[in-house]
Amino acid sequence: MNVLVDFFAHHSRLFDQIGINALLALSLSVSLQAGQLALCQAGLAGIAAYTSAILSVQFGWPLPASILAAIVAAVLVASLLAYPVRKLRGIFLAIATVGFGEIVRALANNLPITGGAEGLSGIPNDVTTPIIYGSLAFVAVALVLLARTKFALAVALTREDDAAARGVGVDVGMVRFASLALGGAIAGLAGALYAHAFFFLAPGDFGFGRMEQILVWCVIGGVTSPVGAVAGAAFLSVLPELIRKLADFSEITNGLILLIVILFAPGGFAGLWRRRPRAAPDA
Amino acid sequence: MPDGLVLDGVGVRYGGVIALHDVSLSVEPGVTVGLIGPNGAGKTTLINATTGIVAPSTGTIALGGRRLDGLPPNRIARAGIARTYQNIRLFGALDVRTNLAAGAFARPGRPSDDDARALLARAGIAHLALDSPAAALPYGDQRRLEIARALAARPTILMLDEPAAGMNPTETGRLVETIKAIARDGIGILLIEHDMTLVRAACDRVVVLNFGQVLARGTPAEIARDPAVVEAYLGSAEDIA
Numbered sequence: 001m002n003v004l005v006d007f008f009a010h011h012s013r014l015f016d017q018i019g020i021n022a023l024l025a026l027s028l029s030v031s032l033q034a035g036q037l038a039l040c041q042a043g044l045a046g047i048a049a050y051t052s053a054i055l056s057v058q059f060g061w062p063l064p065a066s067i068l069a070a071i072v073a074a075v076l077v078a079s080l081l082a083y084p085v086r087k088l089r090g091i092f093l094a095i096a097t098v099g100f101g102e103i104v105r106a107l108a109n110n111l112p113i114t115g116g117a118e119g120l121s122g123i124p125n126d127v128t129t130p131i132i133y134g135s136l137a138f139v140a141v142a143l144v145l146l147a148r149t150k151f152a153l154a155v156a157l158t159r160e161d162d163a164a165a166r167g168v169g170v171d172v173g174m175v176r177f178a179s180l181a182l183g184g185a186i187a188g189l190a191g192a193l194y195a196h197a198f199f200f201l202a203p204g205d206f207g208f209g210r211m212e213q214i215l216v217w218c219v220i221g222g223v224t225s226p227v228g229a230v231a232g233a234a235f236l237s238v239l240p241e242l243i244r245k246l247a248d249f250s251e252i253t254n255g256l257i258l259l260i261v262i263l264f265a266p267g268g269f270a271g272l273w274r275r276r277p278r279a280a281p282d283a
Numbered sequence: 284m285p286d287g288l289v290l291d292g293v294g295v296r297y298g299g300v301i302a303l304h305d306v307s308l309s310v311e312p313g314v315t316v317g318l319i320g321p322n323g324a325g326k327t328t329l330i331n332a333t334t335g336i337v338a339p340s341t342g343t344i345a346l347g348g349r350r351l352d353g354l355p356p357n358r359i360a361r362a363g364i365a366r367t368y369q370n371i372r373l374f375g376a377l378d379v380r381t382n383l384a385a386g387a388f389a390r391p392g393r394p395s396d397d398d399a400r401a402l403l404a405r406a407g408i409a410h411l412a413l414d415s416p417a418a419a420l421p422y423g424d425q426r427r428l429e430i431a432r433a434l435a436a437r438p439t440i441l442m443l444d445e446p447a448a449g450m451n452p453t454e455t456g457r458l459v460e461t462i463k464a465i466a467r468d469g470i471g472i473l474l475i476e477h478d479m480t481l482v483r484a485a486c487d488r489v490v491v492l493n494f495g496q497v498l499a500r501g502t503p504a505e506i507a508r509d510p511a512v513v514e515a516y517l518g519s520a521e522d523i524a
Binding site: 150153154156157160161163164165166167168169170171172 | 335336372
């Protein structure tokens, strides 16, 4: 009996982690679908995590209010960040947004209100596994509904060729802004859930290492596929638990898996199950 | 002619280089105007200025009396100007259906499959499957799919940037019929082309650019006889041959 309880105690944390990681993967996926290599989602999640934790611990806000406030904070910061990086593309955008993430980590490390390097403890542990998966389901349904709108077409056109997208009337600047803000909202939700599910925050929780993990999930899942991003996050979150011996070498195994995917399946998981049909020869 | 495209004294500078200087021309609905000139004469710059990719430094551009100069490309596209590109710019990873939906982006709703097939037929590629990826199509079909995508916007003015590039004489002959049919539907066409056979067959008027300025204008027959044009453009082409 004790073994069974241990099993659930152990694995409920794993399930929580998978759900939150899936949300983080979706937040980056939203940006990648618009062709933006913006690596600011970990930083945005960090801002939201600290915001909701501080509101709960210091000001006694109830959970829903602190989560909402955290999402608003992440969207606001994402919107402010979108302006200076609006003309940056590709690797330049990636570097600028990684820099933003480092600013967030440095602030968390040095501000008195975040608890500095010692971290922030005593956060109410009031986010349960159903809340996490309910949030994930909500975001998934919202993204599926969004995929049927003209906004999704504008996103795909911006990704494929932004000059040609402008030529057919797409406001590319607005698409880029909206995809950063939407990614910020999802990252904010993930960060707030994380703070209340794991009830301890340290500045490194949402640093560059986490951002790099999120990118790896999206790449092995399939860069432009939200389903792939979730699958990639779940796969790499479960893997070290399945093969305990690998857990200590997770950075090495992640790197190897990333290399294998880039070399042999550049479309990621999504590319494997959605093989493009060969064009029929002209009649 | 307030219902067409009117360029008045348009100039474009890239730093110290004057790419276009004091160019005026108009394209009325249903009329095909050819724009010719040697390489570097400013033909594509003129299309880029009209579609908002570069801002004109002088002059005005108006469509149906409404000023377009200074607007961003997406607003100009919505105003009724569609274009094709010298180097094909289809959404290659997306299928034919989605490329046509992209063309109609500024219009309410999405084109139905019947609408899409009608657009393909007007561009002379009725045989294409709606779900084939654009990048997998043969080159000539890609050029025509760009025309179909532009038509999907139901434009007032259509700008074709070297639509016959890379086509053989038979394909070029078919393209003339396609262009004439589009003009008969009441769309004004500005056609950039090097192929004089195509220009003579398809255009009502021709404007010749050289070093960013208008060198001559007139009917295709008048232009072919103009000594200045022959020297600047046709003559130099024969020197190379």
